Amino acid sequence: EDQVTQSPEALRLQEGESSSLNCSYTVSGLRGLFWYRQDPGKGPEFLFTLYSAGEEKEKERLKATLTKKESFLHITAPKPEDSATYLCAVGRGSGGSNYKLTFGKGTLLTVNP
Amino acid sequence: EAQVTQNPRYLITVTGKKLTVTCSQNMNHEYMSWYRQDPGLGLRQIYYSMNVEVTDKGDVPEGYKVSRKEKRNFPLILESPSPNQTSLYFCASSFSGYNEQFFGPGTRLTVL
Numbered sequence: 174e175d176q177v178t179q180s181p182e183a184l185r186l187q188e189g190e191s192s193s194l195n196c197s198y199t200v201s202g203l204r205g206l207f208w209y210r211q212d213p214g215k216g217p218e219f220l221f222t223l224y225s226a227g228e229e230k231e232k233e234r235l236k237a238t239l240t241k242k243e244s245f246l247h248i249t250a251p252k253p254e255d256s257a258t259y260l261c262a263v264g265r266g267s268g269g270s271n272y273k274l275t276f277g278k279g280t281l282l283t284v285n286p
Numbered sequence: 287e288a289q290v291t292q293n294p295r296y297l298i299t300v301t302g303k304k305l306t307v308t309c310s311q312n313m314n315h316e317y318m319s320w321y322r323q324d325p326g327l328g329l330r331q332i333y334y335s336m337n338v339e340v341t342d343k344g345d346v347p348e349g350y351k352v353s354r355k356e357k358r359n360f361p362l363i364l365e366s367p368s369p370n371q372t373s374l375y376f377c378a379s380s381f382s383g384y385n386e387q388f389f390g391p392g393t394r395l396t397v398l
Contacts, residue, residue, distance in 0.1 A: 205384050216290075216376050216389030217329070260329065264383060272317065272336065272383025273344060278328035 175200040179261050179277035186284050189250050194280045196261030197243040204272065205264040206244050208237050210257045211279070217260055220246075251284045258282070288313045290390035292377050298396045299367060307362045307393050309377030317380045318360040319344070319387065320352065322373040329376070335360055336383065367397040 176199040186192055198206065205224050209217035221230045223239035230237050234255065236247040246259055258279040266272040290311045299305055311318065319334035321344075331344030335354040349371055351363040360379075364371060374394050378387040 207386070214392070216378075216392055217387075219386035219388070222386060262329075266383060273334065273342070274319065274331055274383070274387075275345065276321075276329040276331075278326070 175263060175265055175273070175275040177261055177263055177275050177277035179259075179280050181280060182278070183281040184283070186248075186251055186282070188252055188284055188286050191247070191249045191251070193248070194246040194259055194282070195243060196246070196277055198261075198263045199242075200263045200265050200275070202265050203263060204266040206239055207262040207264065207274075208244070208246055209260040209262065211260055212257050220259075248282070251282075253284045253286050256282055256284045288388070290377055290379055290388050292375075292390040292393050294393060295391065296394050298398065300398050301368055302366050305364050305367060305395075307364075307375060307377075307395070309360045309362065309390060310358050311360075311379040311388070312358065313379060313381075313388065314357065315379035315381055315388075316357070317383045317385075317387075318354065319378045320350070320360070320362045321376045321378065322346065322371075323376060323392075324373050332362070332375075334383070367395075369397050371395065372397050 178197045180195045208220040211217040221237040226241045260279045262276040293308045320332040323329045333352040335341045377390040380387040
């Protein structure tokens with residue numbers, strides 16, 4: 174059974190205080206690891222896709238990295254507007270005929286001014 | 287504007303009364319999916335569809351039905367809703383399952 178575990182469950186930072194969120198996963202046949210941001214009452218918004226160990230992607234203050242067992246979302250010098258729930262998801266496909274996505278429970282990030 | 291739309295956005299119903307939540311996308315995406323989000327349980331996949339007439343179960347399909355007769359639409363059907371199906375539901379679409387998914391605004395369902 175696919176498993177995705179995110180830690181910490183909640184993180185409170187001061188503006189400018191850099192940190193990292195963790196996503197550890199167990200899946201056979203990983204076909205992609207996704208990071209999403211979700212604001213209260215809204216649908217998740219796509220941030221990154223990583224496909225293979227060693228891959229890194231950056232967007233503004235966010236940088237995502239991937240190993241064979243986990244992914245990190247690094248937040249550099251966060252601002253209050255970065256406050257949100259960050260979701261990690263892994264995709265598993267078999268034979269190109271189906272594609273199932275499993276989400277972690279998320280990390281609630283609060284950035285105080 | 288590229289988007290995923292869901293209707294209704296809010297629904298209060300009673301146990302056993304059949305209902306349908308519609309989902310439509312205007313991006314010509316092949317992959318569509320339904321999720322439910324519950325406090326403490328996160329986002330869980332109900333059903334997904336790789337293309338027209340191709341659907342498959344996610345992690346929590348019990349009590350739900352779907353159909354994909356057209357590429358742009360993927361309705362979620364609750365034949366006999368029960369209180370444990372009270373949840374926030376999201377529809378999503380992508381070019382294929384391997385790409386970023388675009389999520390709809392959500393449907394908050396309460397079953398009394």
